[in-house]
Amino acid sequence: MSTIESPVTVPAGVTLPIYMDNHATSPMDPRVLEAMLPYFSQKFGNAASRNHSFGWEAEQAVENAREQIAKLIGATAREIIFTSGATESDNLAIKGIAEMYKERGNHIITQVTEHKAVLDTCKRLEKYGYRVTYLPVKADGLIDMEDLRRAIDDKTILVSIMFANNEIGTVQPVAEIGKLCHEKGVIFHSDGVQALGKIPIDVNAMNIDVLSLTAHKLYGPKGVGALYVRRRNPRVQISALNDGGGHERGMRSGTLNVPGIVGFGKACEIAGQEMAAEAARLQKMRDYLRNKLESALDYVEVNGSWEHRLPGNLNMSFVYVEGESLLMGINDVAVSSGSACTSATLEPSYVLKALGLGDDVAHSSIRFGLGRFNTQAEVDYVADKVIGIVKKLRELSPLYEMVKEGIDLSKIEWAAH
Amino acid sequence: MAYSDKVIDHYNNPRNVGQMDKSSDEVGTGLVGAPECGDVMRLQIRVNPETQVIEEAKFKTFGCGSAIASSSLATEWVKGKTVSEALEIKNTDIVKELALPPVKIHCSVLAEDAIRAAIGDWKKKNGVGETEAVAVAAH
Numbered sequence: 001m002s003t004i005e006s007p008v009t010v011p012a013g014v015t016l017p018i019y020m021d022n023h024a025t026s027p028m029d030p031r032v033l034e035a036m037l038p039y040f041s042q043k044f045g046n047a048a049s050r051n052h053s054f055g056w057e058a059e060q061a062v063e064n065a066r067e068q069i070a071k072l073i074g075a076t077a078r079e080i081i082f083t084s085g086a087t088e089s090d091n092l093a094i095k096g097i098a099e100m101y102k103e104r105g106n107h108i109i110t111q112v113t114e115h116k117a118v119l120d121t122c123k124r125l126e127k128y129g130y131r132v133t134y135l136p137v138k139a140d141g142l143i144d145m146e147d148l149r150r151a152i153d154d155k156t157i158l159v160s161i162m163f164a165n166n167e168i169g170t171v172q173p174v175a176e177i178g179k180l181c182h183e184k185g186v187i188f189h190s191d192g193v194q195a196l197g198k199i200p201i202d203v204n205a206m207n208i209d210v211l212s213l214t215a216h217k218l219y220g221p222k223g224v225g226a227l228y229v230r231r232r233n234p235r236v237q238i239s240a241l242n243d244g245g246g247h248e249r250g251m252r253s254g255t256l257n258v259p260g261i262v263g264f265g266k267a268c269e270i271a272g273q274e275m276a277a278e279a280a281r282l283q284k285m286r287d288y289l290r291n292k293l294e295s296a297l298d299y300v301e302v303n304g305s306w307e308h309r310l311p312g313n314l315n316m317s318f319v320y321v322e323g324e325s326l327l328m329g330i331n332d333v334a335v336s337s338g339s340a341c342t343s344a345t346l347e348p349s350y351v352l353k354a355l356g357l358g359d360d361v362a363h364s365s366i367r368f369g370l371g372r373f374n375t376q377a378e379v380d381y382v383a384d385k386v387i388g389i390v391k392k393l394r395e396l397s398p399l400y401e402m403v404k405e406g407i408d409l410s411k412i413e414w415a416a417h
Numbered sequence: 418m419a420y421s422d423k424v425i426d427h428y429n430n431p432r433n434v435g436q437m438d439k440s441s442d443e444v445g446t447g448l449v450g451a452p453e454c455g456d457v458m459r460l461q462i463r464v465n466p467e468t469q470v471i472e473e474a475k476f477k478t479f480g481c482g483s484a485i486a487s488s489s490l491a492t493e494w495v496k497g498k499t500v501s502e503a504l505e506i507k508n509t510d511i512v513k514e515l516a517l518p519p520v521k522i523h524c525s526v527l528a529e530d531a532i533r534a535a536i537g538d539w540k541k542k543n544g545v546g547e548t549e550a551v552a553v554a555a556h
Contacts, residue, residue, distance in 0.1 A: 130440035323453055324481040328428060330421065339481070340457060350453070396485065398433055398459040398477040399452060414451030415530075 008384045016332040022217070022312060022371030023166050023194060024336065025075060028354060029219035029372065035266040036221065039259035048254045057250045058258045065265025070270040073192070073211065074202040075228050080262055081248045083097070085204055085225035087192045089115040089212035092161075092227055092252065096238030097126050097158050097210070101187070105155035109186075111135040111143050111172075112354045114162050118191055131155070132305045134228040140305035141170035149180060156302050158187045163195035163211075167305030167311070167338065167367055169313025171199065178207025183197060187236055192228075193217055197271030198279065198310050203228060209236045220267030224260030227252075250332065276385040282370050283311035285379045290314055292383040297390055299403070303352055303365060312357075312370035317361045318386075320400035321393045329389035333382050338365035360399075360409075420482055421516035429484035433529045435475040437461045446532045456480030456524065456548040458488045460531035462495060465541050476531070482555050485527035487511050500536055500545075504548025527552075 019027065033199055035320045039061060047062045049055025076254040097163045098108065102274060110122050122132045133151045135143050143161065152159070159181050174190060183187035189210040195201055197218035202323050203211060211228040217223055229238045229251065244253030271278075297321040315338075323339030338349030339362070349363035357365075368382070394400040397408060399409060420428070435453040436459070439446040443463050456479060463473040474492035478485045490511055497502040511517070511525035539545075 052467070143554070200540055322480050322484075325428070325485060328482040358453065360457070363452075363455040388428060396431060396477055397479045399479045401436070401477060411450060413458070414447075415449055 003231035003315050008381060008388055011381055014377050014381050015373065018333045018374075018382060020370060020374060020378070020382060021334045021336055022374075023169070023367065025216050025222065026218075026219050027373055028221060028370050029267060029270060031270060032220050032263045032266045034046065036259045036263040039262050043258075045258070046383070047258055048245065050139055055075045058256075061258060061262050062145040062208040064266075065261045067215070068227075068265035068269045068272075069226055072197065072201070072272050073228060074204050074212075076231070078249075079203075079228050079231050081227045081229055081251050082256055083118065083225040083227055083252055084223055084257070085216075086115075086164040086191065086212045087111070087117040089123050089214070089225045089227040090115070090379055092238065092241055093210045093212060093229075094118065094121045094158065095241060097189065097236070097253070098130055098188055098323055099239035100237045101157040102374075103147075105157040106134070107153060108158045108160065109135065109148065109156060110160045111137060111162075113137055113141060113165055113167075113170075113351045114160070115166060118160055118162070127264075135161075137354050139156055140308070141165060141168050141303075141351075141355055142172055142308060143177075145173060145180065146175055148177065152180075152186060154182050156184070156371040158188050158189060160189040162191040163201070164199070164220050164310050165191075165351060166194050166306070167349060167373040169194070169356075171195065171310065171311035172309045173308075175206045176209065178209075180208075182207045187234075194310060197275055198312065199277070203230070204302035205228070209234070210238070215264035215267055218271050219265050222261045226259050226264065226266050265309045272341055278372060282352055282374075285316050285374065285376055286312060286368070286370050288376075289370075289379050289383055290316070292380075293386060296387040297414045299400075301361065303355060303357065314370070315352075316366055316368070317357070317364040318366065318390045319361055319364050320392050320397045320403065322363050323365055325393055326364075326386070328392065330382070330385050333385060335369070336367040336381075338367070339363045419541050423490075423515050424486040427515070428482045431485060431489040432474075433473075433489065433496075434477060436477065436529060437463055437473065437475050442466075444541070445535040445537070445538075447534025447536075447538060448465040449530045449534050450480070450484075450527050451526050452479065456484045456527060458527055458531040460488060460491060460528075460535045460541060462535045464500060464543075465543055466543070471495045471498055471500065471503055480524065480527075481521070483515065483517055484524040484527065484534070486515050487517070487524045487530060490514060491528040491532055491534070503524065503532055504536060506532055 045054030045058035047058040066080045070077045192211045209230045214225040242253045301317045323337030352362040386398040448459045458478045462471045462476045476488045478488045507530040508525035
């Protein structure tokens with residue numbers, strides 16, 4: 001009888017469970033929480049109240065946050081529109097531009113590994129008569145610039161390509177895309193959620209016209225996001241989705257979430273000061289994790305470009321081991337899998353499939369998302385734990401045994417079910 | 418997802434892991450599922466030719482915790498049963514025993530398929546009548 005649970009010693013200073021899923025969300029930085037606290041019960045005013053000090057105080061806090069966020073992306077404060085989060089920002093950007101520029105054209109270009117907030121928004125627009133091109137990605141997860149160049153036609157009004165991918169952390173050639181879009185007179189929207197505060201963003205140098213942002217991926221609160229909307233060269237206009245009080249220059253009506261906005265601003269301010277050092281530290285730990293796993297295990301593959309990648313991301317397939325069973329064995333470590341069994345749809349990750357990975361490799365993938373509060377001791381613990389469980393599960397895996405015996409799995413007629 | 422204690426127990430301590438000589442006439446081998454679907458089970462039985470009792474069972478599974486548990490349980494249940502008794506094991510019995518949620522029912526179906534496939538292989542080798550249809554249900 002074999003036992004799967006491999007006791008790995010918990011190093012000093014490590015508290016279980018370990019959170020290593022920072023692409024999903026991140027813990028709030030205590031400094032952010034501290035900045036927010038006065039805005040719940042003391043400074044509770046409505047930022048739209050123009051005739052008393054409660055309102056002025058709230059408005060001032062909002063304007064300060066707008067500055068902090070704008071500064072991190074090289075924008076001006078007046079170009080920041082607050083929303084409830086990145087899903088709303090993506091919807092507002094794409095639907096708002098589609099509506100505003102419908103006289104100019106009906107063609108939108110995006111790509112296949114976008115977040116569902118972009119893909120499903122585009123699918124809805126197709127029902128309303130818009131034409132959408134979904135560019136493929138290369139095996140490294142990046143789009144081919146020539147594909148984009150060819151896709152742009154005289155009806156193209158919008159290109160929406162994410163900055164960095166949420167599963168594989170790959171960073172698209174945003175500056176090249178922006179340059180091409182401006183040459184062609186097409187608006188460039190990017191979902192910048194995973195990139196904000198992790199790698200440098202400069203909306204002017206990169207020719208980004210509209211950028212979706214959210215607070216909770218960079219150690220800020222959930223429920224608050226923003227949309228950068230360019231005001232000059234060119235001025236971009238967006239039709240509102242919500243009708244109401246005309247907040248946020250008419251683009252997004254609704255009372256502002258002042259404490260959330262204050263937290264978002266603070267999170268951006270901290271990121272601006274610490275990003276470079278933090279990125280270097282995360283990348284070092286991430287590289288160490290990869291090396292440790294690769295030197296202990298065979299049949300492991302890194303998914304997506306290694307060179308063009310967020311510093312805290314490692315997406316690896318442990319071939320011949322199913323992802324959910326691997327997660328079950330490391331249940332004191334919070335990571336994600338591209339396995340079908342972990343998704344609501346029972347389909348393996350569409351992002352990994354878009355890279356050309358077989359379903360079997362996609363089923364075996366784990367996403368490690370390192371963040372500000374992870375330590376080297378945690379990385380060591382996670383690596384040891386994963387190595388132990390992968391080895392045990394491979395003892396259980398008929399596929400691993402067959403491959404080791406020299407059997408070509410692709411030659412077997414599987415009874416697909 | 419919350420797993421039942423029994424699933425966790427089988428996952429942590431899988432029973433009867435291994436392989437037997439599949440060229441032996443006494444051994445029946447069932448290989449079901451597909452890597453693309455995220456689960457493959459190989460279940461083997463060794464049958465006493467005199468008594469038709471399954472004396473030994475082994476498995477290996479690539480799949481989620483529930484798939485591992487379903488096949489581990491299947492090896493426990495077939496052991497000591499005659500071939501025809503083993504064919505009476507239903508996936509619903511496995512669902513009940515392991516308290517599998519609806520989304521994991523296919524794991525139990527696959528385990529039932531594996532039992533049937535292993536018995537089918539043994540019958541084929543030994544020229545035993547196919548009175549009991551060895552159906553691998555499509556699912």
